[in-house]
Amino acid sequence: MAQKSPLAPERFPPLPPIAGVEVAGAPCGLKESGRHDLFVARLAPGTAVAGSFTRSLCPSAPVDWCRRILPGGRARCVVVNSGNANAFTGKAGDRTVEHTVRGAAQLFGCPADEVYIASTGVIGVPVPADYIASKLPALSRRLSADAWLDAARGIMTTDTFPKGAVRTARIGDAEVTVAGIAKGSGMIAPDMATMLGFIFTDAAIPAPVLQALLTRAVDDSFNSITVDGDTSTSDTVLLFATGQAGNAVLTTRDDPGADALYAAIREVALDLAQQVVRDGEGASKFIEVQVSGAVSDDSARRVALSIANSPLVKTAIAGEDANWGRVVMAVGKAGEPADRDKLAIRFGDHWVAKDGLPVDGYDEAPVAAHLKGQDIRIGADLGLGEGCATVWTCDLTHGYISINADYRS
Amino acid sequence: MAQKSPLAPERFPPLPPIAGVEVAGAPCGLKESGRHDLFVARLAPGTAVAGSFTRSLCPSAPVDWCRRILPGGRARCVVVNSGNANAFTGKAGDRTVEHTVRGAAQLFGCPADEVYIASTGVIGVPVPADYIASKLPALSRRLSADAWLDAARGIMTTDTFPKGAVRTARIGDAEVTVAGIAKGSGMIAPDMATMLGFIFTDAAIPAPVLQALLTRAVDDSFNSITVDGDTSTSDTVLLFATGQAGNAVLTTRDDPGADALYAAIREVALDLAQQVVRDGEGASKFIEVQVSGAVSDDSARRVALSIANSPLVKTAIAGEDANWGRVVMAVGKAGEPADRDKLAIRFGDHWVAKDGLPVDGYDEAPVAAHLKGQDIRIGADLGLGEGCATVWTCDLTHGYISINADYRS
Numbered sequence: 001m002a003q004k005s006p007l008a009p010e011r012f013p014p015l016p017p018i019a020g021v022e023v024a025g026a027p028c029g030l031k032e033s034g035r036h037d038l039f040v041a042r043l044a045p046g047t048a049v050a051g052s053f054t055r056s057l058c059p060s061a062p063v064d065w066c067r068r069i070l071p072g073g074r075a076r077c078v079v080v081n082s083g084n085a086n087a088f089t090g091k092a093g094d095r096t097v098e099h100t101v102r103g104a105a106q107l108f109g110c111p112a113d114e115v116y117i118a119s120t121g122v123i124g125v126p127v128p129a130d131y132i133a134s135k136l137p138a139l140s141r142r143l144s145a146d147a148w149l150d151a152a153r154g155i156m157t158t159d160t161f162p163k164g165a166v167r168t169a170r171i172g173d174a175e176v177t178v179a180g181i182a183k184g185s186g187m188i189a190p191d192m193a194t195m196l197g198f199i200f201t202d203a204a205i206p207a208p209v210l211q212a213l214l215t216r217a218v219d220d221s222f223n224s225i226t227v228d229g230d231t232s233t234s235d236t237v238l239l240f241a242t243g244q245a246g247n248a249v250l251t252t253r254d255d256p257g258a259d260a261l262y263a264a265i266r267e268v269a270l271d272l273a274q275q276v277v278r279d280g281e282g283a284s285k286f287i288e289v290q291v292s293g294a295v296s297d298d299s300a301r302r303v304a305l306s307i308a309n310s311p312l313v314k315t316a317i318a319g320e321d322a323n324w325g326r327v328v329m330a331v332g333k334a335g336e337p338a339d340r341d342k343l344a345i346r347f348g349d350h351w352v353a354k355d356g357l358p359v360d361g362y363d364e365a366p367v368a369a370h371l372k373g374q375d376i377r378i379g380a381d382l383g384l385g386e387g388c389a390t391v392w393t394c395d396l397t398h399g400y401i402s403i404n405a406d407y408r409s
Numbered sequence: 410m411a412q413k414s415p416l417a418p419e420r421f422p423p424l425p426p427i428a429g430v431e432v433a434g435a436p437c438g439l440k441e442s443g444r445h446d447l448f449v450a451r452l453a454p455g456t457a458v459a460g461s462f463t464r465s466l467c468p469s470a471p472v473d474w475c476r477r478i479l480p481g482g483r484a485r486c487v488v489v490n491s492g493n494a495n496a497f498t499g500k501a502g503d504r505t506v507e508h509t510v511r512g513a514a515q516l517f518g519c520p521a522d523e524v525y526i527a528s529t530g531v532i533g534v535p536v537p538a539d540y541i542a543s544k545l546p547a548l549s550r551r552l553s554a555d556a557w558l559d560a561a562r563g564i565m566t567t568d569t570f571p572k573g574a575v576r577t578a579r580i581g582d583a584e585v586t587v588a589g590i591a592k593g594s595g596m597i598a599p600d601m602a603t604m605l606g607f608i609f610t611d612a613a614i615p616a617p618v619l620q621a622l623l624t625r626a627v628d629d630s631f632n633s634i635t636v637d638g639d640t641s642t643s644d645t646v647l648l649f650a651t652g653q654a655g656n657a658v659l660t661t662r663d664d665p666g667a668d669a670l671y672a673a674i675r676e677v678a679l680d681l682a683q684q685v686v687r688d689g690e691g692a693s694k695f696i697e698v699q700v701s702g703a704v705s706d707d708s709a710r711r712v713a714l715s716i717a718n719s720p721l722v723k724t725a726i727a728g729e730d731a732n733w734g735r736v737v738m739a740v741g742k743a744g745e746p747a748d749r750d751k752l753a754i755r756f757g758d759h760w761v762a763k764d765g766l767p768v769d770g771y772d773e774a775p776v777a778a779h780l781k782g783q784d785i786r787i788g789a790d791l792g793l794g795e796g797c798a799t800v801w802t803c804d805l806t807h808g809y810i811s812i813n814a815d816y817r818s
Contacts (some may be wrong), residue, residue, distance in 0.1 A: 056741030058749040088737055090750060090766040123734040124767050228720040233741050233749075311637040311720070315813035325532040328497055332465030332642050340467040340642075341499060357499040358533050398810050404724035405806065 005185075007278035007286050007374060007394070008161040012152065015166050015179045017145035019202040020044030020242025024142040025154030028135040030083030030121065037083040037121075038132070039154030039181075040139050041198065042076070042108055047242045049075035049116065050211035052218040054235035060087035061097045062117045063234055069113040073207030075240055076110035078198060079117045079136065082157050082183070084127050085194065086119040087233045092126035103133025107140055118236045120157055120183065120194040152181040155196055158403075159185050159279050165271035169203075169264035171257030174247035176203040178264040182272035185227070185279035194234040197222060197272050203261055204243035205250040212253050213262045214239045221269035224301070224391045226308050227280040228400070239265065277392050282399020285317055287376045287392065293344075294387030299336040301389035306334035307378060314396035317378075320371040322364060324352045331380055342383030347371060355383075414594075416687035416695050416783060416803070417570040421561065424575050424588045426554035428611040429453030429651025433551040434563030437544040439492030439530065446492040446530075447544055448563030448590075450607065451485070451517055451552050456651045458484035458525065459620035461627040463644035469496035470506045471526045472643055478522040482616030484649055485519035487607060488526045488545065491566050491592070493536050494603065495528040496642045501535035512542025516549055527645045529566050529592065529603040561590040564605055567812075568594050568688050574680035578612075578673035580666030583656035585612040587673040591681035594636070594688035603643040606631060606681050612670055613652035614659040621662050622671045623648045630678035633710070633800040635717050636689040637809070648674065686801050691808020694726055696785045696801065702753075703796035708745040710798035715743035716787060723805035726787075729780040731773060733761045740789055751792030756780060764792075 021041060028038040051070050053063050079100060086093045097117065104115045119127075142150075152162035166179040180199035205213075218237055243249070250258050278286055289308045294300035307313055310330040316323040324345040331338050341356035348370035351359050370376070376395075430450060437447040460479050462472050488509060495502045506526065513524045528536075551559075561571035575588040589608035614622075627646055652658070659667050687695055698717045703709035716722055719739040725732040733754040740747050750765035757779035760768050779785070785804075 054741075055744070056738070057744065057747045058737055058741030058752065088734065088749065088762065088765055088767075090764070123737070124762070233738060311809070312813060315810055318810070319814035321814075325497065328467055328532070329465070329642060332463075332467030335464070335466065338466045340497065343467065353497065353533070355499070356497055358497075395814075396810065397814065398807055400720070401724055401727070401805065401807050401810055404721060405728035405730075405804075 004160045005279045005283060007283055009275065012149050012162050013164050013166060015148040015164050016177060018177055018179055018200045018242065019244035020047060021200045022143035022145055023147050023151040024139050024144065025147060025150035026139055026142060028139065030081055036150065036153035036156070037081055038135055038139055039080040039151045040136065040143065041078045041151070042140070042143050043240055044242045044244060045076065047075050047240050048073055048205060048207040048210050050207060050214040050239045052214060052237045054232055056233045058233050060085055060119065060234040061089065061093040062086055062119045063236060065097050065101065066116055066236060072113045074114045075116055076114040077104050077108045078238060079104050079115065079132065080155050080196065081119050081132055082155050083121040084119060084125060085121050085123045085234055086127060087123040089124065089126045095129040096127045096132065099129040100132045103130070103136050107136050116238055118196055118234065120155065120196055120234055148181065155181065155183040157183065159183050161279060163272055163275040165268045167264040167267045169260040171203060171247035171250065171261060174245050176201055176245040176247055176261060178268045180268045180272055182276060184276040185281055194232040195222060195276060197237040197269065199239045199265065199268055201241050202245035203241050203250070204245060204247050205241050205261065209250055209253055210239060210241050213265055217262065217266040217269045220266055221273040225273045225277050226305060226391065226393045227277065274392055277394050280394035281403045282397040283394030284397050285374055285376050285395040287317055287378060287394060288390060289393065290377065290379045290390045291382065292388040293382040293384055295337045295385040296387040297389055300387040301391070303331055303334045303336050303380065303382070304389045304391040306330045307380065308391045308393035311396055314393065317371065317376055318395035318397045320368070322347055322352060322367045322371060327378060327380060337384060338382050339384065344381040344383065346379040348377050413569045414688045414692060416692055418684065421558050421571050422573050422575060424557040424573050425586060427586055427588055427609045427651065428653035429456060430609045431552035431554055432556050432560040433548050433553065434556060434559035435548055435551060437548065439490055439536070445559065445562035445565070446490055447548055448489040448560045449545065449548050449552065450487045451549070452649055453651045453653060454485065456484050456649050457482055457614060457616040457619050459616060459623040459648045461623055461646045463641055465642045467642050469494055469528065469643040470498065470502040471495060471528045472645060474506050474510065475525055475645065481522045483523045484525055485523040486513050486517045487647060488513050488524065488541065489564050489605065490528050490541055491564050492530040493528060493534060494530050494532045494643055495536055496532040498533065498535045504538040505536045505541065508538040509541045512539070512545050516545050525647055527605055527643065529564065529605055529643055557590065564590065564592040566592065568592050570688060572681055572684040574677045576673040576676045578669040580612065580656035580659065580670060583654050585610055585654040585656055585670060587677045589677045589681055591685060593685040594690055603641040604631060604685060606646040606678065608648045608674065608677055610650050611654035612650050612659070613654060613656050614650050614670070618659055618662055619648060619650050622674050626671065626675040626678045629675055630682040634682045634686045635714060635800065635802045636686065683801055686803050689803035690812045691806040692803030693806050694783055694785050694804040696726055696787060696803060697799060698802065699786065699788045699799045700791065701797040702791040702793055704746045704794040705796040706798055709796040710800065712740055712743040712745050712789065712791070713798045713800040715739045716789065717800045717802035720805055723802065726780070726785055727804035727806045729777070731756055731761060731776045731780060736787060736789060746793060747791050748793065753790040753792065755788040757786050
């Protein structure tokens with residue numbers, strides 16, 4: 001494993017038990033290194049599920065499966081392996097999915113369409129059909145309410161640290177908890193390093209309402225980060241709600257408490273997503289890109305992603321260079337309404353250009369000081385409307401090239 | 410200047426005189442290095458012009474000017490400076506444009522709306538309004554029919570070699586010549602390195618027909634290359650036709666000889682565009698991406714650009730790694746119709762995956778040998794239809810990071 005990212009949090013956060021959720025993670029032999037490569041969660045009867053998947057039009061077999069069963073809205077377990085993505089494996093891949101699902105359904109006594117799965121790791125190499133299923137009985141004996149760190153380790157591929165997050169919310173008199181784990185660090189040789197997130201709550205909320213909350217939360221978190229603009233075939237975020245917190249069931253998005261639950265889900269998703277960026281390949285700086293003054297929020301988001309995905313902006317930040325010209329370039333290429341003569345650019349809180357011109361009496365010293373830090377903020381105000389958006393990325397360094405070019409698969 | 414790209418052609422090609430065109434290039438003090446930074450072409454009365462410009466919505470002042478006068482369809486001169494892009498310079502930039510245009514119009518005895526201009530170099534730094542105009546009289550005394558190398562040098566910024574190309578075509582009994590120069594090498598600190606191309610022919614062809622030929626030729630050449638996916642505010646391609654070759658005037662796209670002229674224009678544009686890729690920042694390999702079997706040519710092109718712009722594909726080629734999984738990923742993220750189980754991928758002439766699976770008995774040796782070369786071909790067949798497209802790019806290496814991150818502006 002590569003050295004831990006300099007942007008990693010100090011430690012894995014203490015995740016509390018979630019009523020109705022038991023987790024386990026352990027090595028099962030898919031990784032040659034002998035590291036953890038299997039994660040299972042058993043979920044109480046009545047657990048609702050929501051999901052969000054890769055936009056890739058060549059998704060992996062496990063993504064196809066989850067999409068197919070998601071309309072059922074119920075989940076009793078989730079089985080995730082790392083070390084092999086089961087992608088581009090044709091009929092053999094489908095058979096592995098079938099066997100894994102059947103094995104888990106038998107073990108946990110539930111219908112097949114309540115078994116969720118995900119796979120991440122090398123591609124184009126089939127896993128023997130019953131291999132994962134055969135490892136489930138032993139792993140299920142290790143299920144416990146607090147094995148979160150083992151769980152987070154079980155889904156890592158080239159991640160340099162395990163990722164977890166937790167928040168609480170009040171729904172009426174009940175306190176509900178939202179906890180999740182994630183993996184991802186950009187795309188790494190020889191794998192297509194996938195972004196996976198699994199979030200659990202004890203709140204009582206039916207699947208359609210849960211889905212509405214997740215879709216919005218993912219837009220503001222996992223879909224608002226980028227490391228290299230590349231999209232995995234296997235990206236998956238699943239949100240499970242066991243309904244054991246004792247809250248009055250949230251039957252619509254407008255019920256009292258739904259906003260509080262949404263806020264907790266969004267914060268967990270955002271915390272996990274930002275940890276993925278902080279583990280970006282070769283990252284030495286964490287970058288927040290804020291766009292305001294766009295004609296709409298959607299437009300602002302596209303401009304922000306254009307800035308965050310620009311190799312020239314990302315290398316400038318790596319070089320601690322206040323190169324606002326590259327930000328202007330990235331605004332211009334986004335294809336969204338923009339007016340050169342209304343554009344303003346800042347680094348941190350320091351405006352470097354306004355109304356299409358360098359600011360009068362521009363003082364580089366505070367800007368240079370900001371760029372020497374680890375947490376960088378780039379702002380662009382388009383001066384056209386009220387639309388705004390924030391996205392997160394990391395810089396582009398020699399480390400990225402070394403990881404992705406210097407070593408052969 | 411950086412070391413010459415390892416992918417550079419052996420030498421600048423001998424460009425012949427084009428009847429009705431005189432060119433000159435020389436240093437005028439905009440570049441601190443004292444290198445060539447001004448290029449002027451004088452064009453015979455009656456010269457028709459066509460143009461293609463950046464899609465950036467924050468274009469530079471010179472691009473705005475050219476777009477404004479292009480409907481007139483006539484040109485008597487073109488003035489291009491390097492060393493300063495006159496971009497993000499507000500009203501001061503507009504004044505520099507006005508003075509330059511007025512000075513050239515007086516000098517060459519033509520209306521202002523027949524003076525074409527372009528600028529490339531540092532941004533956000535105004536040029537004194539009459540600076541360029543004041544240098545024109547001296548430079549105009551050096552105009553000649555064969556100063557093409559000086560011309561090509563006059564438009565270079567961070568290019569490591571001057572770029573020129575020439576082709577001929579028959580229209581009836583007349584032989585016409587098409588010759589051009591270009592600059593560009595991706596986007597380089599501290600500039601937004603612009604792509605500029607200036608093509609000249611002695612063919613007799615009115616502006617609207619010329620524009621139709623240029624638009625199509627640019628789509629197949631300058632718009633089919635990518636170094637880092639970043640788009641300059643100043644990209645400009647201009648095509649001038651002096652009408653002195655003695656051919657029967659081509660009044661429509663269907664006239665006999667129009668196809669031959671189109672082929673020559675397209676080949677010159679493609680040759681120049683490929684030279685830009687061969688001068689890509691840090692490039693060590695030239696990459697051709699061919700997509701076939703798409704539902705349409707447009708769809709194929711978007712898939713090809715998705716592959717060519719993927720940092721993971723480009724770093725894999727830099728590492729001489731036959732990582733077809735990354736090609737699959739890039740196909741999937743393009744957002745175009747694709748079917749995982751019909752996809753085939755090749756490197757050079759060697760298929761590595763077909764029908765969504767690694768090929769039976771895959772032999773890596775010939776693939777590895779192909780990837781060790783300098784000219785790499787990646788093929789993807791989507792297996793859906795007849796659409797195809799080809800685009801060109803270069804690999805992504807430590808050199809790109811060094812150029813763009815290691816040196817401060």
